Amino acid sequence: MKHMKHLRLTIQIIYTIFTNGYIYGFLSGKIYQGRLKYVCVPGLNCYSCPGAVGSCPLGALQALLNQRGFQIPFAVLGFFFLFGSLLGRTVCGWLCPFGLVQDLLHRIPLFRKRKRLPFHRILKYVKYAVLILFVCIGSSFLFGGFAKIPAFCKYLCPSGTLLGALPLLTANRLLRSQIQGLFFWKLLVLLLIILLSVKIYRPFCQYLCPLGAVYSWFNRFSLVQICRDRENCTSCNACRKACPFDLSVDEISRSPECIRCGACVSVCPAGCLRFSTKNGRSQNR
Amino acid sequence: MRSWNNPASRLWLYGTLTGILFLLIGLLQGQFAVIWQKAVLICLECIGIG
Numbered sequence: 001m002k003h004m005k006h007l008r009l010t011i012q013i014i015y016t017i018f019t020n021g022y023i024y025g026f027l028s029g030k031i032y033q034g035r036l037k038y039v040c041v042p043g044l045n046c047y048s049c050p051g052a053v054g055s056c057p058l059g060a061l062q063a064l065l066n067q068r069g070f071q072i073p074f075a076v077l078g079f080f081f082l083f084g085s086l087l088g089r090t091v092c093g094w095l096c097p098f099g100l101v102q103d104l105l106h107r108i109p110l111f112r113k114r115k116r117l118p119f120h121r122i123l124k125y126v127k128y129a130v131l132i133l134f135v136c137i138g139s140s141f142l143f144g145g146f147a148k149i150p151a152f153c154k155y156l157c158p159s160g161t162l163l164g165a166l167p168l169l170t171a172n173r174l175l176r177s178q179i180q181g182l183f184f185w186k187l188l189v190l191l192l193i194i195l196l197s198v199k200i201y202r203p204f205c206q207y208l209c210p211l212g213a214v215y216s217w218f219n220r221f222s223l224v225q226i227c228r229d230r231e232n233c234t235s236c237n238a239c240r241k242a243c244p245f246d247l248s249v250d251e252i253s254r255s256p257e258c259i260r261c262g263a264c265v266s267v268c269p270a271g272c273l274r275f276s277t278k279n280g281r282s283q284n285r
Numbered sequence: 286m287r288s289w290n291n292p293a294s295r296l297w298l299y300g301t302l303t304g305i306l307f308l309l310i311g312l313l314q315g316q317f318a319v320i321w322q323k324a325v326l327i328c329l330e331c332i333g334i335g
Contacts, residue, residue, distance in 0.1 A: 182334065
């Protein structure tokens with residue numbers, strides 16, 4: 001169990017440093033302007049983070065929808081299909097900087113831990129509503145003055161506040177002088193998610209993240225899966241107890257909620273769960 | 286048991302190829318330039334002051 005946890009944490013940290021490694025940006029209060037920003041990273045990673053060397057897929061999607069007229073955002077859909085088909089929500093579990101932040105917050109020994117919010121069965125669909133209303137419709141039709149606005153980034157995204165706004169405003173006095181009410185709204189959203197993350201495992205991923213909503217559609221057929229050896233499975237439920245999202249053995253990997261964190265793999269006493277890239281999900285050996 | 290010959294187990298491959306196709310279409314339509322232009326300037330909306 002610990003081995004898998006450490007491996008995942010190590011990969012998350014290395015990936016986050018690798019994709020946010022523009023140190024000069026943090027020191028100067030500016031952002032990276034090189035060619036790597038033509039490419040989207042798989043996870044939620046604000047491109048206005050001073051260290052970010054790639055583009056946020058959700059920000060990029062909204063930038064394309066903010067264009068005059070309407071065009072299908074093929075470039076970003078391409079990234080979604082590519083990352084989604086290969087990894088599904090493994091991206092959320094292993095390659096998302098804001099997921100790492102929530103994981104670390106959940107380790108703080110405060111409050112009695114819970115896996116889910118009350119009304120989880122309804123609330124888990126909110127992320128799809130956020131995707132449709134804020135990212136797609138909001139960015140296509142909401143105007144601020146004469147220009148369309150990236151509605152999700154502007155009103156909800158906590159990653160932009162934490163990884164973009166706070167480091168930039170700390171280092172850049174000119175930006176600090178422009179703070180208005182909207183910033184405090186975004187700060188409130190961030191604080192709520194931080195507090196919830198201490199008690200509940202990854203509340204933003206479970207209930208609000210539109211990127212998780214996109215990748216969840218790929219979960220059933222992505223290349224990377226968690227396979228189960230049905231013959232040797234004793235249905236002991238150890239995987240469900242270990243699963244931070246409380247998924248049953250039949251839901252693991254297949255459910256749109258599963259982020260393939262691997263907690264089930266490492267806890268299975270019969271060793272019948274494993275990461276795999278072949279033959280789908282269930283196997284008889 | 287889903288085998289490699291089952292079309293359903295190759296959906297990831299079709300998805301990946303679709304992704305590559307979409308990326309090429311996006312490239313031809315100049316969408317990467319739009320993404321880059323947005324990403325290299327500080328997004329005031331993203332940081333809550335726009």
